[in-house]
Amino acid sequence: MSIKENVVKKSKRANEAAKDLANLGSEIKNEALLAMADALLDRKDYILEENEKDMEYGRENDLPESLLDRLLLTEDRIEKMANGLREVAQFDDPIGEMMEMKKRPNGLKIGKVKVPLGVIGIIYEARPNVTVDAAGLCLKAGNTVVLRGSSSAINSNKAIVKVIAKAAYQAGLPEGSIELIESTERKAVQEMFKLNDYLDVLIPRGGAGLINAVVNNSTVPVIETGVGNCHTYVDSEADLDMATEITINAKTQRTGVCNAMETLLVHQDVAEEFLPQMVDELQQRDTTVKGDDRVQEIVDDVQAASEEDWATEFLDYILAIKVVDSFDAAVEHIDEYSTKHSEAIITENYTKAHKFTDIIDAAAVYVNASTRFTDGGQFGLGAEIGISTQKLHARGPMGVNELTTTKFIVFGEGQVRE
Amino acid sequence: MSIKENVVKKSKRANEAAKDLANLGSEIKNEALLAMADALLDRKDYILEENEKDMEYGRENDLPESLLDRLLLTEDRIEKMANGLREVAQFDDPIGEMMEMKKRPNGLKIGKVKVPLGVIGIIYEARPNVTVDAAGLCLKAGNTVVLRGSSSAINSNKAIVKVIAKAAYQAGLPEGSIELIESTERKAVQEMFKLNDYLDVLIPRGGAGLINAVVNNSTVPVIETGVGNCHTYVDSEADLDMATEITINAKTQRTGVCNAMETLLVHQDVAEEFLPQMVDELQQRDTTVKGDDRVQEIVDDVQAASEEDWATEFLDYILAIKVVDSFDAAVEHIDEYSTKHSEAIITENYTKAHKFTDIIDAAAVYVNASTRFTDGGQFGLGAEIGISTQKLHARGPMGVNELTTTKFIVFGEGQVRE
Numbered sequence: 077m078s079i080k081e082n083v084v085k086k087s088k089r090a091n092e093a094a095k096d097l098a099n100l101g102s103e104i105k106n107e108a109l110l111a112m113a114d115a116l117l118d119r120k121d122y123i124l125e126e127n128e129k130d131m132e133y134g135r136e137n138d139l140p141e142s143l144l145d146r147l148l149l150t151e152d153r154i155e156k157m158a159n160g161l162r163e164v165a166q167f168d169d170p171i172g173e174m175m176e177m178k179k180r181p182n183g184l185k186i187g188k189v190k191v192p193l194g195v196i197g198i199i200y201e202a203r204p205n206v207t208v209d210a211a212g213l214c215l216k217a218g219n220t221v222v223l224r225g226s227s228s229a230i231n232s233n234k235a236i237v238k239v240i241a242k243a244a245y246q247a248g249l250p251e252g253s254i255e256l257i258e259s260t261e262r263k264a265v266q267e268m269f270k271l272n273d274y275l276d277v278l279i280p281r282g283g284a285g286l287i288n289a290v291v292n293n294s295t296v297p298v299i300e301t302g303v304g305n306c307h308t309y310v311d312s313e314a315d316l317d318m319a320t321e322i323t324i325n326a327k328t329q330r331t332g333v334c335n336a337m338e339t340l341l342v343h344q345d346v347a348e349e350f351l352p353q354m355v356d357e358l359q360q361r362d363t364t365v366k367g368d369d370r371v372q373e374i375v376d377d378v379q380a381a382s383e384e385d386w387a388t389e390f391l392d393y394i395l396a397i398k399v400v401d402s403f404d405a406a407v408e409h410i411d412e413y414s415t416k417h418s419e420a421i422i423t424e425n426y427t428k429a430h431k432f433t434d435i436i437d438a439a440a441v442y443v444n445a446s447t448r449f450t451d452g453g454q455f456g457l458g459a460e461i462g463i464s465t466q467k468l469h470a471r472g473p474m475g476v477n478e479l480t481t482t483k484f485i486v487f488g489e490g491q492v493r494e
Numbered sequence: 495m496s497i498k499e500n501v502v503k504k505s506k507r508a509n510e511a512a513k514d515l516a517n518l519g520s521e522i523k524n525e526a527l528l529a530m531a532d533a534l535l536d537r538k539d540y541i542l543e544e545n546e547k548d549m550e551y552g553r554e555n556d557l558p559e560s561l562l563d564r565l566l567l568t569e570d571r572i573e574k575m576a577n578g579l580r581e582v583a584q585f586d587d588p589i590g591e592m593m594e595m596k597k598r599p600n601g602l603k604i605g606k607v608k609v610p611l612g613v614i615g616i617i618y619e620a621r622p623n624v625t626v627d628a629a630g631l632c633l634k635a636g637n638t639v640v641l642r643g644s645s646s647a648i649n650s651n652k653a654i655v656k657v658i659a660k661a662a663y664q665a666g667l668p669e670g671s672i673e674l675i676e677s678t679e680r681k682a683v684q685e686m687f688k689l690n691d692y693l694d695v696l697i698p699r700g701g702a703g704l705i706n707a708v709v710n711n712s713t714v715p716v717i718e719t720g721v722g723n724c725h726t727y728v729d730s731e732a733d734l735d736m737a738t739e740i741t742i743n744a745k746t747q748r749t750g751v752c753n754a755m756e757t758l759l760v761h762q763d764v765a766e767e768f769l770p771q772m773v774d775e776l777q778q779r780d781t782t783v784k785g786d787d788r789v790q791e792i793v794d795d796v797q798a799a800s801e802e803d804w805a806t807e808f809l810d811y812i813l814a815i816k817v818v819d820s821f822d823a824a825v826e827h828i829d830e831y832s833t834k835h836s837e838a839i840i841t842e843n844y845t846k847a848h849k850f851t852d853i854i855d856a857a858a859v860y861v862n863a864s865t866r867f868t869d870g871g872q873f874g875l876g877a878e879i880g881i882s883t884q885k886l887h888a889r890g891p892m893g894v895n896e897l898t899t900t901k902f903i904v905f906g907e908g909q910v911r912e
Binding site for chain 1: 513516517596598602604609611612690694695709710713715716717733736739740742743744747829847851852853855856857858859860861862863864866867868872873874884885886887889890899900901902903904905906907908909910911
């Protein structure tokens with residue numbers, strides 16, 4: 077069977093399954109999620125064995141340590157995956173909720189009901205836990221899922237899907253509810269891009285390269301996720317102790333994530349007071365600081381920031397810092413370089429705080445808090461399938477609710493249009 | 495200036511304007527809409543003159559009568575366009591509505607506020623009134639708009655945009671709020687497809703060819719609208735008088751629209767009683783009936799329906815009719831050929847009515863009513879920018895509300911993530 081035939085076959089099967097899954101009740105879906113969790117634990121030795129194959133291959137091919145760590149499964153990590161599924165089983169089921177039903181003047185009762193999107197394609201990199209998390213969230217919202225992970229995790233992903241798909245099927249979900257594209261050829265992904273007949277949406281999870289490839293080549297609707305060139309602006313009226321704490325948190329609490337800060341903007345009136353101590357604190361935490369001319373004037377030992385740095389999502393212990401003349405200059409810089417993920421202002425000034433939240437165009441706009449909070453769990457939405465940085469359909473952390481669509485239901489008594 | 499430069503320039507200008515327009519209050523937006531309405535009436539002679547050029551050109555090039563009629567502007571039609579703008583001015587402004595704001599356990603106040611999408615590109619055919627309707631709805635929701643109409647209406651569109659853009663600007667909207675791509679070359683549209691930096695969404699309005707071209711080639715997110723291969727299923731337990739009335743309405747009340755019925759499915763138990771009279775009524779209304787073998791057995795003078803007919807949106811006085819063995823067979827046929835726009839069942843059976851609305855996957859699912867009601871005005875949403883047949887973002891009639899997105903606003907007091 078060619079790669080294309082295989083991708084079509086699996087997507088078609090997921091599409092067929094979606095019709096049945098859409099109308100299964102919450103009980104069966106939740107039982108399936110719990111059964112999947114149990115199966116992961118029951119079969120953990122098998123999954124760890126298969127994961128070890130990926131790890132060996134990764135080490136032979138000199139994958140960087142950070143990637144190997146993302147790839148690694150342990151008993152503890154498998155338990156976390158299982159607990160994630162149990163948590164999702166606890167969520168309210170959004171499907172079937174009639175959001176509005178009104179009686180029109182002509183007697184038609186018109187309502188809007190939440191229904192699954194259908195088939196969700198997830199294209200992702202490295203971490204095998206995405207396989208479980210994504211499948212769980214999609215199923216909860218009544219969607220089937222076609223997964224396509226990276227070649228480096230292929231043995232782990234095959235093992236995981238084998239285990240959870242079987243458990244889901246035995247618990248009563250239709251066959252084809254969880255499909256994995258096993259081909260590690262790029263061609264397999266390219267086939268997914270064109271399967272509008274079988275896939276309702278594609279969600280890429282990974283770096284900018286992956287996301288751009290999907291956005292630029294897919295005719296299937298895409299939800300863009302995750303690239304975050306996030307800024308924090310320290311205003312002239314900021315509480316500088318608070319600004320220091322937030323800066324350190326937003327940059328160093330976890331660096332490889334999309335909601336970490338990448339550029340710090342500092343108002344000129346507070347730069348001399350704020351920067352020396354701030355840079356020192358960062359450097360103590362092994363963070364490389366790159367600054368514009370004015371930062372370099374104020375602090376020694378700071379590399380020059382290039383034009384490219386302002387546009388870079390470092391995802392590392394690197395921070396670009398710029399001194400700005402005014403609130404407006406900060407907003408302008410953000411407008412130019414932001415990926416519209418998460419942006420923050422630190423200020424005690426009421427008017428500037430509200431102006432910032434009004435005019436900054438991003439999925440999440442913060443006053444006096446760390447951008448690290450942009451996350452489904454932190455926002456109270458439960459687990460998330462990703463963080464949308466586009467404006468259509470969903471913006472910001474996407475939970476189970478964002479994996480649904482609606483349809484209008486119209487109950488008549490013979491009405492015709494005049 | 496090359497076509498590309500021109501399209502980029504206008505889109506960029508709309509993008510700049512969008513930043514200002516997003517935070518203008520309702521008052522200025524509404525004043526602008528009313529000023530645009532006044533200007534259309536004040537300058538109607540000029541607009542009619544320019545429209546006459548398009549009409550002449552159309553007649554010289556033997557455009558079909560139906561297209562010429564869509565192209566034609568009259569005093570009455572201009573008045574309707576103006577009234578449309580006045581109606582939109584009356585709508586509630588969705589922008590700035592804080593939909594939820596919750597205090598999280600850590601004290602963060604997290605809310606979700608409605609904001610404009612930004613810049614909306616509308617690619618449309620023939621009817622010059624779309625120019626006004628689309629601009630009005632986009633502006634109301636705080637979006638700027640880049641319009642690209644068809645070459646056959648270019649003089650009308652240029653005149654209309656000149657008039658309304660000037661009025662909008664004088665009323666206080668930023669320059670660039672309404673932009674028209676004047677090039678009638680296909681290349682101009684193709685340039686729009688790739689302008690992700692300046693356009694937030696593309697909405698095609700027109701036939702299947704146009705819509706497919708946009709969906710298949712645009713990297714800018716698209717909202718698919720309008721192709722409707724709509725079915726009505728007359729169940730074995732239907733009230734046949736009601737079924738007759740609804741069939742006639744759904745097929746013949748207006749044929750060139752996406753919510754008109756294209757295929758009638760009739761349960762075998764009622765086919766012999768229902769069809770002869772039904773077909774007679776349709777033929778009296780100059781409607782060509784195409785049937786499968788069983789329809790042809792029951793009624794004389796019926797053409798054979800081909801496989802292709804089941805998949806065709808006739809948009810004309812043509813109806814395909816099929817006799818089905820069962821409820822399930824009707825659902826299967828709809829699943830196979832539906833464009834997921836509007837689907838109806840005629841039945842007095844409670845269980846089948848609910849089963850139909852549960853399992854049919856379409857933007858609007860009807861019981862005992864004509865599919866012709868799928869329309870923003872009829873659904874109580876006010877004027878519509880189109881009817882979405884995709885699942886992302888919006889489904890069914892899209893009004894002002896569907897031209898918005900959200901952002902999260904987070905008010906903190908120095909919170910950092912543990």
